[in-house]
Amino acid sequence: MKLYNTLTRTKEEFTPLDPQNIRLYVCGVTPYDDPHLGNARPMVVFDVLFRLLRHTYGESAVKYARNFTDIDDKIIARANELGEDPATLAERFIHSYHDDAAALGCLPPTYEPRVSETQVMEGIITFIEKLLKKGSAYEIPGDGIYLDITQIDGNDGYQYGKLSGNKLEDLVAGARVEANTAKRNSGDFALWKLAKPGEPQWKTPWGAGRPGWHIECSVMSEQLLGDKFDLHGGGEDLQFPHHENEIAQSVACHGHIHANVWLHNAFITVGGKRMGKSMGNFTTIKDALEKYSPEAIRLWLLQTHYRKPVDYSDEALIAAENRLKKLLPKALAVTNPAPMPQGFLDALKDDLNTPKALGKMGSIEETATCLRFLGLL
RNA sequence: GGCCGGAUGGCGAAGUGGUAACGCAGCGGUCUGCAAAACCGCGAUGCGCGGGUUCAAAUCCCGCUCCGGCCUCCA
Structure with a gap:
């Protein structure tokens, strides 16, 4: 089987780490709204990959994890907007996601972890502690814990920016939008955000708060699939910064990239332009199901x-x-x-x-x- | 500006050196009282434009045009 690996920009022969235990991790969604057709693409594409892997290596040999990032700024913002509890809101849209995935004929993944699970949250805290101890992470008082993207040296020689095709120098130097001058490098990102009053929070040695955006995937994939697994997928938009940062954390923590093959699906477009939440040009799966x-x-x-765009019409x-x-x-x-x-x-x-x-x-x-x-x- | 993709018949879409899959629409035929459905068949002498390499190019090389994406919210 051949798969295109974003990491090497080539189509490669897929060689499992262990043919008895094929492991696939796909970035799911942040459940703060009904999923739209852009979300449907990875659902369906990686479902077909899951089916193909099961067919090739045997059903019991394949593990597929797809997460829910159920603690996030967008969820908190939406919950405040609606006067709803963030956890309740997330739960509601997780149900919505499940309904749509099932409607579209997707098999349930083996695992569907959530950031809010106690085990995951504990794992995140431990993970960050390791990074602090190693000197890859640092604290900005009153703000949070950040990863220093220049301090991630692993034994596999990974350089920050490789996945997304960016140069470390550019990302370190090119401060495009510098909102936080306390950061060591403009590309540094939050591993942990200290809580503001009224926000969901978890206690840690460095203060109560919640995880940053990328850390959860590093931790959940490790907990369920190990610190080295086969395949990691998601939408093209996640290539940077999400997957780049996820890799940075894992390399900093474990000394190596956590997944061998990185897969990215292209976008859904409308009239040739990307369908996206921020474009406002999205159609929810539920709306599409009313028509088709x-x-x-x-x-x-x-x-x-x-890997090619699909136009919705x-x-x-x-x-x-x-x-x-x-x-x-x-x-x-x-x-x-x-x-x-x-x-x-x-x-x-x-x-x-x-x-x-x-x-x-x-x-x-x-x-x-x-x-x-x-x-x- | 930096980096990355794409351009194939009316529409969608495979094909990455050996002479254009497949689907939708359309057209013709069979059947039918007529129509629909079904079934059978047809359809790009050409793959954005201009050069080049080669016995041979949609496929490789050079130049150009247009479109899209990412550059720290988004699957």
Whole structure:
């Protein structure tokens, strides 16, 4: 199986650390609103990868973790806005996420950790203590604990900026927006934020507060999959700063990058422009489901390679709907499904080339099997 | 400004050296009282533009145009 690794910018042959124990970690969401179609893409793409890995290495050999960042500035802000308890609000949108993922035919991950879990929070505190002890992290009194991105030397020679294609010098020197002059480098980021009155908080040796944005993924992945695992995925937007910072923490803590292969899906666009929360041009999965069948949405997403943008339009969704309208009744009527054609499987194993695979489903007996495999039947 | 992608028939989308998968729409046919559905068939002499390399290029090289993304909120 080949996969494109953002870390090396090349398509590589995937070699598991342990074929009996394949480990995949995908960044989920911060549950402060209903998930939109941009969130649906990694849901579906990595679900197909999960299915492919299970098919290749055996169902019990694959572990898939997808987190919820249920403690975050955006959640607190939204909760204040609505006069709702932050934890209740997060819980509500986690349910919403689960509903949508299930509707879109995604298998439940093996693990779905949350930052607010006691074990995770304790892990975060321990992790930060280690970084402080090592001198990779420092305190800004009255503010929080920060990671010094120039102090992360690991034995694998990782340089901050490699994943996202940035140069450390540029990031250290190029203070674009310098909100916090107490930081040693402009690229330094918060591991822990000291609480302001009324905010959710946890006690630590350096003061009560809550975790920064990136730390949770380093800790949860380590707790569930170990400090070295196979695959780490997420949306393209997470490449920087989230994944870059996650790597920085883990390298600083463990001396090596925590995941071998870094996978990033491209964006959903609308009229060629990125669909995003801050653009205000997003469509929630629930709204899309009012207009189109879940299978059509799933097929629409899989009709384009995951590293290329997909444009959301009525035309595209209707085309997917029409294809299924013709295909599904025939596929459902198949009583003697045939094995998946090799060409179908080969396409999927070539960096998850779902559009190519969809063109190689073969006879209707084979197609039924393929559709079922893809979660479309 | 720095870095990274993309441009393939009406639309979407594979294909990264050997002569353009697949899907949607369209068109023709079979069937039907007509239509729909279903089934069968057709469709780019050409892959943003200009050069170059090669026996051979959508695929490699050089230059150009346009579009998008990231540069510390976003899957």
